[in-house]
Amino acid sequence: MKITKEKIYSWAVNLFPIQRSITGIGNRKTLKYIKKELGKLKIIEIKSGTKVFDWIVPNEWNIKDAYIKDEKNIKVVDYKKNNLHVVSYSSPMNKVISDKELKKNLHYIKEKPNAIPYVTSYYKKRWGFCLSYNAFKKLNSKKYKVVINSSLKRGSMSYGELYIKGKSKKEILISTNICHPSMANNETSGIVVAMAIAKYLLKRNNYYSYRIIFIPETIGSISYISKNFKKLKKNIKAGFVLTCLGTKNNFSIVKNIETNFAEKIVLKVLNKNYKKYKSYPWIDRGSDERQFCSPEVNLPFVCISKGKFYEFKEYHTSLDNLKFISAQGLIDSFEMLKKCIYEVENNFFYTNVYKCEPFLTKYDLYNSMNKFNKKEHLEKTKVLNILSYCNGENDLEDISNYTNLSNKFVKQNLKMLLKKKLIKRD
The missing domain is CATH 3.40.630.10 (Zn peptidases)
Incomplete structure (x- = not known):
């Protein structure tokens, strides 16, 4: 699909x-x-x-319902309309309280008057409701019924x-x-x-x-x-x-x-x-x-x-x-x-198989006659430089950057060194 x-x-x-x-x-x-x-x-x-x-x-917290009713029995805050209305991990609650006590447990954002904030209290027992600031301003009862049908127990x-x-x-x-x-x-x-x-x-x-x-x-x-x-x-x-x-x-x-x-x-x-x-x-x-x-x-x-x-x-x-x-x-x-x-x-890391420099002559990577030849010396040095950065922490691009050699050249030589089993790929 x-x-x-x-x-x-x-x-x-x-x-x-x-x-x-x-x-x-x-x-x-x-x-x-x-x-x-x-x-x-x-x-x-x-x-x-x-x-x-x-x-x-x-402890595990679950909630079935929560609301605030005013003196006219109207739900002014209803968890079932938006689950952000209840402070996450709120303790169970079912009582009539004063306007003053309720407002101590309400959360809103004045600067975002239409937004219900998200509030949590995972590690301290408390209860609370969240509502928009515009909704908060409309609260005008002296008493409210507060219900939070939640549970907090081992789970x-x-x-x-x-x-x-x-x-x-x-x-x-x-x-x-x-x-x-x-x-x-x-x-x-x-x-x-x-x-x-x-x-x-x-x-x-x-x-x-x-x-x-x-x-x-x-x-x-x-x-x-x-x-x-x-x-x-x-x-x-x-x-x-x-x-x-x-x-x-x-x-x-x-x-x-x-x-x-x-x-x-x-x-x-x-x-x-x-x-x-x-x-x-x-x-x-x-x-x-x-x-x-x-x-x-x-x-x-x-x-x-x-x-x-x-x-x-x-x-x-x-x-x-x-x-x-x-x-x-x-x-x-x-x-x-x-x-x-x-x-x-498509990004691999390379690691040397042998400790110290390998015997390049054995792999036809260096002339057995030890006679200085600048071109041969430079080619040998390039291969050894590539090998020296095969430490298990560097990929192709890293090795290219460290050695100042082109990606193409490094890629070709890594392929060759893998074939000759002088390095391994992670």
Whole structure:
């Protein structure tokens, strides 16, 4: 089946309304939908109370209904009309309270009077509602009935993982989040672009193995790293965090502390194919690259987005809806990721087989008669220079840049050295 923009957008339409948080029924519903579309996905549960580095997986939160009624028994705030109306992880509530007490627990944005803000309280018990500032100004009762039909108890945190085996054990990891409720660009776009890439990879004959994970932000990535740290350090060649990919804005990259393979791939694609893009340093991080690239983890990750988190006015509000993203924006992101995959699959790293310089004469790469010949000497030096940069960390372009030799020349010689089994390719 061809992956069309209409198909990707239809996934977004179906996923957008689901009530998601860092735990709960909505996350499982989301993962089951992804599994149905992809044909396979491993759904994994981590029990509440599990210690993951300095964090603990919280109790599971679920919600059925929530509303505020005024003295005329009219619902002035209704969770069923928009799931952003309730502060995520709100404690259960069913009582009549004063106007003063209610307003202590209401959240709005004066500067965005039509927007419902997205607010969470995962790690401290409290309750609250979110509404537009315009709706807040209309509240005029002295008392209100407040109902939050939620539960917070021991359960588990869910995430999804798809492994696509390639020729190499080395892996490319693609990560996106499943913890935000109805926000189209900040959440849903990453999910559906990752689904599209998964479908694309499942039909390819890949050199690298690919692992695609759908996780709650922060606690999900920390848990995943905690559970898989040794395997990640051993196998991950590059990682991409996908978020905010649904608009027609220019692409952006958030870099790691240090330059890595993932960064080189993305920048190569951007420079080759896109006239304008934004490059952000590590200090402007904001999504799960914070965990994957943290100093004691230091995996080769970058974050890819369009209209980076924090920097569009609709961010974390009800304005980030299905009208804010577009089918074209989603397919453009998918095509950009396909270009990254192409570069990954055609960019290899080379390692010397032998310690010290090899005996070039044995391979007909140097004259057995030791008589100085400038031309022969230069040719030998070029080959040895190429070999000296085959350290497992450099690809063709790196070696070309370091040696000041053309890509064509380096490519020909790498092919020759591979044939003579003087180097190996990762």
